[in-house]
Amino acid sequence: MTEPISIVVVDDHAIFRSGLKADLDGRMQVVAEAATVEEAITAIHRHTPAVVLLDVHLPGGRGGGGAEVVAGCADLLGSTRFLALSVSDSAEDVVSVIRAGARGYVTKTVSGAEISDAVVRVAGGDAAFSPRLAGFVLDAFGTAAVAAVDDELDKLSARELEVMRLIARGYSYKEVAKELFISIKTVETHVSAVLRKLQLSSRHELTRWAVDRRIL
Amino acid sequence: MREPLVRSDARVIAGVCGGLARHLGISTTVCRLGVTALTLVGGAGILLYVWLWLLVPTAEEYARNGARSFDPRRLGSLPAAVQRDFARGFGRGPGPDAADGSAGAQLFRPGTREIAIGGALLLAAAAVVLQMAGVNVAWGTWLPLLAIAGGAVIAWMQLDDARRTEVMDRAGATGTQGVARLVAGLVLVVVGIFPLVSGTGSLEQMWHAMLAALAMLAGVLLVLAPWVLKYWRDLETERSGRVREQERAEIAAHLHDSVLQTLALIQNRASSEQDVTRLARAQERELREWLYRDRRQEQGNLVDRIKAVAADVEDTYGHPVQVVAVGDAAMTPRHEALVQATREAVQNAAKHAGGTVSVYLEATPARSEVFVRDRGPGFELAQVPPDRLGVRESLIGRMERHGGSARIRNTGNGTEVELRLDHVEEGTTQ
Structure with a gap:
């Protein structure tokens, strides 16, 4: 650049x-x-x-x-x-x-x-995710349910979940890529997808999570 | 150019004399004396006064009308618009916009006042005709009633438009139904109370007494209500002000005990960078806890304990420990072991690696996991001398004794300790 x-x-x-x-x-x-x-x-x-x-x-x-x-x-x-x-x-x-x-x-x-x-x-x-933001995402979307389709808005895919967990554990994007044997570009793609889900999802659990904390 | 003929705000009754005086360019006193003098001539002064009262707008109404008369559609029908404005007089809403669309929601709709006045005049005429026809009209009853009504109107006029609307809203008296309910309620109460008080009496006696009582009650109520309301509102404002003041005092006390003390300490130790950082971190943590504490989260649970451990290590070693927690779990003896193991891991990271230590806790119904990551040089378990018990005993041994597991790995850029505790056997251990 x-x-x-x-x-x-x-x-x-x-x-x-x-x-x-x-x-x-x-x-x-x-x-x-x-x-x-x-x-x-x-x-x-x-x-x-x-x-x-x-x-x-x-x-x-x-x-x-x-x-x-x-x-x-x-x-x-x-x-x-x-x-x-x-x-x-x-x-x-x-x-x-x-x-x-x-x-x-x-x-x-x-x-x-x-x-x-x-x-x-x-x-x-x-998207730029800090460990804390990754923690919020995991808290909001839950750590158990996994989306069957990647672009399902209300759940994270298994890979996205892995990426979020690693970021929450303090890994940089580069370290995440190395850990999961994927390219940094792929990590960025996953993080952007999570960001999109966080912005667009209207899943009722997410809404409730947000309402409990008076976010929405 | 003459001043427009509007009713004055500096008023004794309705501001008619003041307005007229300004319009004619004479002294208000002269005008009042003139009207009083006219009154002596067969009551002409009173008639003139009432007539002007009805037809002359207040300054506010005039301004509102003037602003609106720019509308070309209204130019042709200005007199009608003016009329309507006067007719609305009493029940207008707080702002200029209310005079247009929402006027229908007011107590008195456009025209109501004209109709009321017309009705009253008709009734008066009918009464006069009846008396001429030989029927006995109880003037003795009606005149005091009229006087009371007049008094009430004057009293209510002392409240500005906004207040008046608010009173109506509060009383739920906006709209015909609201008024009907209010009146019906009053009538029922009076009808109910009266026989109790009067005991046995003739119907006629009861009727007169009731009328008098009703009139008295209504008069007192109408005249006093505006002031009662005003004082009540002032009281309310004062009370909420006191609550705010109390809250502020509480916050001030907290800030004094914590933040101000720390700031003083920081100034004392300004030469020692490490001390300053440590104090600032500790204070930040404490304040954050106080400000942002998740109120639903129960105290003394796993997240709380891990955060306390992190804070403790941070204070001791001066390296920031960042805790990210997802989910929470109740404490059991096995979780106690997890907390102790976490303390050991965080302590090692802070002692040997330095820099920021990241702690991630994930608690699900199935298991609790803690990851402690540092960015130090890293170490291999095999290279640790066998006599050093810290890692083997405090971490791995402790976790395994409680049915969990611990894993230490070198990520290539620092060390990560992974502590894991499955909840499946929880039932047998509790």
Whole structure:
């Protein structure tokens, strides 16, 4: 990738934004920053960046935070990808922003290199899963039921389940590929499929899981 | 240009004099005196007052109408629109939009007020005619009633539109049915109470007394209701404010005991990077637990215990331990062994490998599994000297004694310990 990936950083803490900018490596370039929901939606529409680094908790708007920004930029979801960033580990925050359309989630405590990798991955159209997000997926979809057909929305396929388990165990995509004797590309395909299921599934167990946690 | 003729907000009764005075450019006092003087001339002042009251809009109504008169469809029929506006007078909703579509949901529909006034006038005329025809009309009863009604109207006019609508909504008195229910309820109560109180009496006596009681009750109720309601609402606001205040105090107390103390400690130890990181991690964990704790999750179960173990090791060695848990299981003696084995594995990882330790717990009805992964140099079990009991005893031996299994493998990029406990024999061990 020769051209740097254009990025908009959305976070209400200026210190965190500047730290993040310093942490990102040379493959990407921050074109704009925003601190509130309204600012973010305006900036994203003006710059149409490849990736938006989006804090889950944001002031402004109707109080919907990051999920509201994603919803407000729904017309751009084809070209702009959202990577959610949060200090919060709670399922409410993570899953709601993913279901709004974000393509990944990382905690703010991860290193700059990890965030950069996740940005590149999201920019390439893949999903960036942290161990914690994989844990939520396994919790929500259950670890036992296996889909008979790969594109069944309500269950994970056996392979997807394996991939999720390994990610939850702290494996990187590369390590997952090595462990399962598949290519990294295949791992990415599986993770993207899981992301799609997480976003689209309306399985009643998932709904209940979400309602219990006041996500939906 | 003259000021438009609107009823004034600075009013004594209905703001007619104030509005008229402004319109004519004279002093309000002069205007009031003039109307009073006219009253002495056969009551003409009162007639004029009532007539203006009915036909002159309030400033608010006027503004609303003005905004709407830009609509070309309405230009031709402006008088009709103005009329309708006046007719609506009493029961209007809180905003300009309510004057259009939702007016039907109000207590008084457009035209109701005209009909009521017309009806009242007809009744009065009928009463006069009846009296001329020789029938005895009980003026003594009706005039006080009318006075009370007038008083009630003035009292209710002190409430603004929004409040009035709210009162109606709260009382469930919007719509004809609501009003009917309210009236029927009142009548039933009075009819029921009265014979109890009066004991035996003639029907006529009872009727008069009842009428008086009813009138008194209704009058007091109507006049006092707006104020009672206002104080009740204020009380409610104050109470909810107090609850919020209490909540805030509780949060403040918690933050003071935990976060502020830690921040003070961090400032003291600013020179020691390791201490600062450790303090920050511990505080973060504690605060996270307090904020995001899954309330449905029972305390003291497997997930809780594993997290406690991870926190403990994190504090001791200063390396972050990340726990991801799926599902949960109740603690049994065998799970106790699993927790102890996990502690050993996490401790080894933190001690020998350093860096972030990942712990993954998966508990299903069939089994509980724990994976502890580090990114250290890795080790082979065969190379561990036989006299070192840590791994063999605490991990493998302990798990096998409790019917589980432990596996240690080198992933090529760190070590992973896999602890597994099947639940099938649970029934016999419990």
